[in-house]
Amino acid sequence: MPYSAKNITKRKFDVVIVGAGGSGMRASLQLSRAGLNVAVLTKVFPTRSHTVAAQGGIGASLGNMSEDNWHYHFYDTVKGSDWLGDQDAIEFMCREAPKVVYDLEHMGMPFDRNPDGTIYQRPFGGHTANYGEKPVQRACAAADRTGHAMLHTLYQQNVKARTSFFVEWMALDLIRDAEGDVVGVTAIEMETGDLHILEAKTTLLATGGAGRIFAASTNAFINTGDGLGMAARAGIPLEDMEFWQFHPTGVAGAGVLLTEGCRGEGAILLNSNGERFMERYAPTLKDLAPRDFVSRAMDQEIKEGRGCGPNKDYVLLKLDHLGAETIHKRLPSVYEIGVNFANVDITREPIPVVPTIHYQMGGIPTNVNGQVVVQTRESHNAVVGGLYAVGECSCVSVHGANRLGTNSLLDLLVFGRAAGNHIAEFNEKNREHKPLPADAADRTLERLARLDGASTGEYAQDVANDIRSTMQRHAGVFRTQASMDEGVRRIAEIRQRVGAIALKDKSMVFNTARIEALEVENLIECAQSTMVSAAARKECRGAHSVSDYERPSDDPVAPMGRNDAEWMKHSLWHSQTNSLTYKPVNLKPLTVESVPPKVRTF
Ligand SMILES: Cc1cc2nc3c(=O)[nH]c(=O)nc-3n(C[C@H](O)[C@H](O)[C@H](O)COP(=O)(O)OP(=O)(O)OC[C@H]3O[C@@H](n4cnc5c(N)ncnc54)[C@H](O)[C@@H]3O)c2cc1C
Numbered sequence: 001m002p003y004s005a006k007n008i009t010k011r012k013f014d015v016v017i018v019g020a021g022g023s024g025m026r027a028s029l030q031l032s033r034a035g036l037n038v039a040v041l042t043k044v045f046p047t048r049s050h051t052v053a054a055q056g057g058i059g060a061s062l063g064n065m066s067e068d069n070w071h072y073h074f075y076d077t078v079k080g081s082d083w084l085g086d087q088d089a090i091e092f093m094c095r096e097a098p099k100v101v102y103d104l105e106h107m108g109m110p111f112d113r114n115p116d117g118t119i120y121q122r123p124f125g126g127h128t129a130n131y132g133e134k135p136v137q138r139a140c141a142a143a144d145r146t147g148h149a150m151l152h153t154l155y156q157q158n159v160k161a162r163t164s165f166f167v168e169w170m171a172l173d174l175i176r177d178a179e180g181d182v183v184g185v186t187a188i189e190m191e192t193g194d195l196h197i198l199e200a201k202t203t204l205l206a207t208g209g210a211g212r213i214f215a216a217s218t219n220a221f222i223n224t225g226d227g228l229g230m231a232a233r234a235g236i237p238l239e240d241m242e243f244w245q246f247h248p249t250g251v252a253g254a255g256v257l258l259t260e261g262c263r264g265e266g267a268i269l270l271n272s273n274g275e276r277f278m279e280r281y282a283p284t285l286k287d288l289a290p291r292d293f294v295s296r297a298m299d300q301e302i303k304e305g306r307g308c309g310p311n312k313d314y315v316l317l318k319l320d321h322l323g324a325e326t327i328h329k330r331l332p333s334v335y336e337i338g339v340n341f342a343n344v345d346i347t348r349e350p351i352p353v354v355p356t357i358h359y360q361m362g363g364i365p366t367n368v369n370g371q372v373v374v375q376t377r378e379s380h381n382a383v384v385g386g387l388y389a390v391g392e393c394s395c396v397s398v399h400g401a402n403r404l405g406t407n408s409l410l411d412l413l414v415f416g417r418a419a420g421n422h423i424a425e426f427n428e429k430n431r432e433h434k435p436l437p438a439d440a441a442d443r444t445l446e447r448l449a450r451l452d453g454a455s456t457g458e459y460a461q462d463v464a465n466d467i468r469s470t471m472q473r474h475a476g477v478f479r480t481q482a483s484m485d486e487g488v489r490r491i492a493e494i495r496q497r498v499g500a501i502a503l504k505d506k507s508m509v510f511n512t513a514r515i516e517a518l519e520v521e522n523l524i525e526c527a528q529s530t531m532v533s534a535a536a537r538k539e540c541r542g543a544h545s546v547s548d549y550e551r552p553s554d555d556p557v558a559p560m561g562r563n564d565a566e567w568m569k570h571s572l573w574h575s576q577t578n579s580l581t582y583k584p585v586n587l588k589p590l591t592v593e594s595v596p597p598k599v600r601t602f
Helices: 022-033 070-080 087-107 146-160 226-233 291-303 324-330 332-342 407-429 442-453 460-474 481-498 512-536
Strands: 008-018 038-042 121-129 134-140 164-167 169-176 182-189 195-205 244-251 268-270 315-318 351-360 371-374 382-389 569-574 579-584
Touching (some): 022 038, 038 169, 087 146, 087 407, 121 291, 169 195, 169 226, 169 512, 182 382, 291 351, 332 351, 382 407
Parallel strands (some): 008 195, 038 164, 195 382
């Protein structure tokens, strides 16, 4: 047996951050600059984290190109969330937005510029001026490579601030002491296969999304929801996991994303009759309605026989009228993606697109400081000592049931910075580490022993593929109660198989089979929380659209089955019991008036 308590090395830091995407590196920057000893673990080189793939922009009401202010941004985000977002967190994010964008500018982020030297901003879905009246230019962009520019800027600043990176290290489990406080993580060093304990006064999870629980996804292959799996195994519930965003414009058949910035620049969606069908569904915002709206409209067109191609199973995104010059200047990556993944020159002809899994609105519950919170008898939001979460793996919740484009990069910056500040303050007051419990590595050793002990069993790859196809079939754009119930049964069966995964190759050095098997144990937590939370929510809200609960309405896609009286509440899924509890949505902003719930039309 290679793994035992005897051959684990131990290291100590003020803070351990798991994840070197935009959120993790924004937090680490704040901490390294404050002089703390910070370790950042990442499965891949920092600048290969999924943030690098973000294309369209960062939302902030700078008002550089059209009149704007944070009140409009706040209103749009609440409405976009279908009233499941917490309005205190949304106010916090929208007010902080200009500040974190200017911070980035001062760090040297190469934003596109207007002739007067200010940051270029493009329109984006669901972002409006004057409370829904017309689209506004709010997305701060660096061509269609905004995430690339942002991640490189943050990495360079972290190198300058002397953050320690542990590259190709995979965190496996949280270590909680008898009081329930988190005192560090266990991690495997991929190159050697060695097991380590990293002790910390504070642990921050920034592991990104779990988009790889679906078969067709815009997400990177590393997005396996590891932070969510770690939290779930350590007894922390997962919030609002039924809400998954389908991005309207994934390249049909390839899954690769074409940014909403295309439509921001003026691209339009067409059905097989050559009709700009969004005019019917969202008369004011048209192609720039929020993503849940546009995805449902596209699916509806396909269902009613107006899809394109031999199988009538996609619609078209038309860009050629923007002109080759604009396309090459503002959307150079989209041009390349067209050629490489669809064999289409978008300056000349439209490109086939379908709604594709893109983003998880739910995650590890936190407050606006990034502190992880759980329900106790006294409180819905009791802080877990020593544990923070930021970025896509967290649920603060600013996106509610549907995220607006550009609000994720913003969320990473705002809450990464806020968590960094809060942790630095905590560190000032707490000079000592809490002692490590005697059973610190037991959970991890058990998992490794199970994998290495079995000589026959399931292949990790087969189990992972079955998770993905099951989620794709039973938790898609349009859901039915019967299909979700079936999904719950199937995922429960697959969970049994996860426990029977065996490693054929038990070697230590760069054993990617072991890494993959460990990832599947995270995938299943994310998949089961999604399926169970979805089947339990008997309404339509945001991205959760269930035909059984649609009320008759003149509007073919508005989620008319929203049931605020019974369901305006956050779901909390508990892994140990595979059961749900709920907590109220915070409708009270910090300083302004609440946006009262109403029907969403655009
Ligand atoms: C193609 C695409 C385009 C997008 N475009 C936009 C956009 O224009 N605007 C916008 O606002 N949003 C956009 N989004 C969403 C946004 O980019 C993501 O939500 C965001 O970048 C996630 O950042 P993160 O810091 O949470 O995680 P990530 O950037 O995904 O980073 C996760 C990090 O965690 C590490 N990690 C994970 N598990 C472990 C582990 N077990 N041990 C150690 N390290 C681990 C990884 O190595 C990585 O460093 C886009 C998303 C995609 C997929």
